[in-house]
Amino acid sequence: MTAKGAAPLSPWRFLFRHVRPRLLGHLLVFAAVLAAVLCSIAAQFGLKQLIDLIAAGPGGPAASAVWRAFAVLCLLIAADNLLWRVAGYAATHSFTATAGRIREALFAHLLGHSPSFFADRLPGALAARVSATAVSAFGTGNVLAWGVLPPAAAAFGAIIVTAHVHLGLAAGLAGCALCIGLVLFRMARRTTPLHRLHAQRVAALDGEMVDVVGNIATVRAFGAAWREQGRIGMAVEEEVASHRRSLWSMEWLRLLHAGMTVILVAATLAAGLWLWQQGRASVGDVALLATLSLTILNATRDLAVGLVELTQLSARLDEALRALLVPHALRDRPDAKPLRPGAGSIRLEGVRFAYPGRGTVLDGLDLVVPAGQKLGIIGPSGCGKSTLLALLQRFHEPDSGRILIDGQELGAVTLDSLHHALAVVPQDTAMFHRSVADNIRYGRPDAQMAEIRRAAAMAHCADMIADLPEGFDTVVGNRGVKLSGGQRQRLAIARALLSPAPVLLLDEATSALDSDSERAVRDGLEELIRDRTVIAVAHRLSTLQNFDRIIVLDRGRIVDDGTPSELALRHGPYREMLQQQQGGLVPDLPEAA
Numbered sequence: 001m002t003a004k005g006a007a008p009l010s011p012w013r014f015l016f017r018h019v020r021p022r023l024l025g026h027l028l029v030f031a032a033v034l035a036a037v038l039c040s041i042a043a044q045f046g047l048k049q050l051i052d053l054i055a056a057g058p059g060g061p062a063a064s065a066v067w068r069a070f071a072v073l074c075l076l077i078a079a080d081n082l083l084w085r086v087a088g089y090a091a092t093h094s095f096t097a098t099a100g101r102i103r104e105a106l107f108a109h110l111l112g113h114s115p116s117f118f119a120d121r122l123p124g125a126l127a128a129r130v131s132a133t134a135v136s137a138f139g140t141g142n143v144l145a146w147g148v149l150p151p152a153a154a155a156f157g158a159i160i161v162t163a164h165v166h167l168g169l170a171a172g173l174a175g176c177a178l179c180i181g182l183v184l185f186r187m188a189r190r191t192t193p194l195h196r197l198h199a200q201r202v203a204a205l206d207g208e209m210v211d212v213v214g215n216i217a218t219v220r221a222f223g224a225a226w227r228e229q230g231r232i233g234m235a236v237e238e239e240v241a242s243h244r245r246s247l248w249s250m251e252w253l254r255l256l257h258a259g260m261t262v263i264l265v266a267a268t269l270a271a272g273l274w275l276w277q278q279g280r281a282s283v284g285d286v287a288l289l290a291t292l293s294l295t296i297l298n299a300t301r302d303l304a305v306g307l308v309e310l311t312q313l314s315a316r317l318d319e320a321l322r323a324l325l326v327p328h329a330l331r332d333r334p335d336a337k338p339l340r341p342g343a344g345s346i347r348l349e350g351v352r353f354a355y356p357g358r359g360t361v362l363d364g365l366d367l368v369v370p371a372g373q374k375l376g377i378i379g380p381s382g383c384g385k386s387t388l389l390a391l392l393q394r395f396h397e398p399d400s401g402r403i404l405i406d407g408q409e410l411g412a413v414t415l416d417s418l419h420h421a422l423a424v425v426p427q428d429t430a431m432f433h434r435s436v437a438d439n440i441r442y443g444r445p446d447a448q449m450a451e452i453r454r455a456a457a458m459a460h461c462a463d464m465i466a467d468l469p470e471g472f473d474t475v476v477g478n479r480g481v482k483l484s485g486g487q488r489q490r491l492a493i494a495r496a497l498l499s500p501a502p503v504l505l506l507d508e509a510t511s512a513l514d515s516d517s518e519r520a521v522r523d524g525l526e527e528l529i530r531d532r533t534v535i536a537v538a539h540r541l542s543t544l545q546n547f548d549r550i551i552v553l554d555r556g557r558i559v560d561d562g563t564p565s566e567l568a569l570r571h572g573p574y575r576e577m578l579q580q581q582q583g584g585l586v587p588d589l590p591e592a593a
């Protein structure tokens, strides 16, 4: 993979890095192809020898010489065919393994990105690019092995054999082939931006389609299928236009090449006939020149096609790598150490944060949460509550100030160890397209089924799971679409219950529950928060009624701080929210003197 933080790799260096672990397998492919092509050229020479022996007539050379030449020719043809199969077998192993390795490595790199990377990009386009890179890498190996090396070797071998007939003719052919190759290669390179543009359009189109399919309920709800079709239609038109331009550039190159090779072959044949007229070439030599010039014709044509394909693949790889191998914005510092497990105290010192290009969200926040404290955060929408939870998970880095868990600064510990210390019930409790049991087990992969059942019971989802067609084995659908929002939240609570993390972050963990379900889940939550440090964002104050402390955030600052009963007894945002949510149940305060 890229050195984290380094500039994106060139496609060729990237490929070589992933080929290296299977270098022998790849070399075997290329060596077998090379040997097969040389056998095929040698077979043409063997045929010339046989023709010359036969042309001398039955009374000429000994019959044994003819049969010997015949046997050599047969051996060369057999070796040629066998070597292709050896190359094919080696390629099936090496090329597929390398493509798989690349897919895995890119996916691993993708998972290392911070959430802000994904916020700016379409997931479908990213997945499409991972696949496009693996497919392009596989294609590059194939084109090199079957499309570039054989014609290059064939042209080279044919020129060497031609030298046996006439040195000057061979030198002329070599010069012409080199010129053709160089001209075509330079022209092919100039078409790179066209292929890259096409790759970008394909990825963007894939991303758009996945985005629409992922939001199909909204599309239907607004009767917007035709509108989306129109949008995709326009994107398809752009993709088709860029594809056409990319293919056209190849066709022009092929046309140019066709003209050059026809002239080249005609000239070689004419030279052969002239040499024969002068008595300086045998019948076999003329036959050899005919087949060799055809070999060169086919070889330079195949080479041109192969080189252009290679240019296309390299452009596609380049485009995908530029999009994927963006250095990770958040990564472990070189001196990062695993978080030393503690009781889970949290401290924020002068934390200031703004999203890029946006106004300040947290404005010099100071906060100390002793281990085991249950802290609720409330405040108006957009005041920075979820952002605070995101900073605690180190999804973003504060612009200034520091955050410490158990006395250790977040930036100084490894991300993995930090995330093991945190259990999270997020606002958006999307599930994986896996079974209910697997979704709960995500909190602790080694959890036994009995523990999963217990967690489900504590989160009050056992009955709901029992009602599902296959119980714990029911697959919950894309992002958990087959469950209600409340059911998903209960599963998310069960998942967090399994995690042994000392710090629990709850982001509106009960927002999707109706009052009855919330009451039912509250027992589960009580269990969940026991013996842990808890920071919970909630709009519904009933969730926080048993908490030790509540802070009120407004415009990135703490504007009130106290126990729920203290806050209920003084004028302020908490009391206002309480009055809104509980109406007449909140007693009036005595008028201030």
Ligand SMILES: Nc1ncnc2c1ncn2[C@@H]1O[C@H](COP(=O)(O)OP(=O)(O)OP(=O)(O)O)[C@@H](O)[C@H]1O
Pocket: 116, 119, 355, 356, 358, 361, 379, 380, 381, 382, 383, 384, 385, 386, 387, 388
């Ligand atoms: N990824 C992001 N990029 C840019 N701005 C963001 C991003 N996420 C949130 N914001 C902005 O930061 C501000 C704080 O958002 P945040 O989600 O923390 O608010 P909140 O208090 O949790 O709101 P709510 O109660 O509605 O969930 C908002 O103005 C929001 O538009």
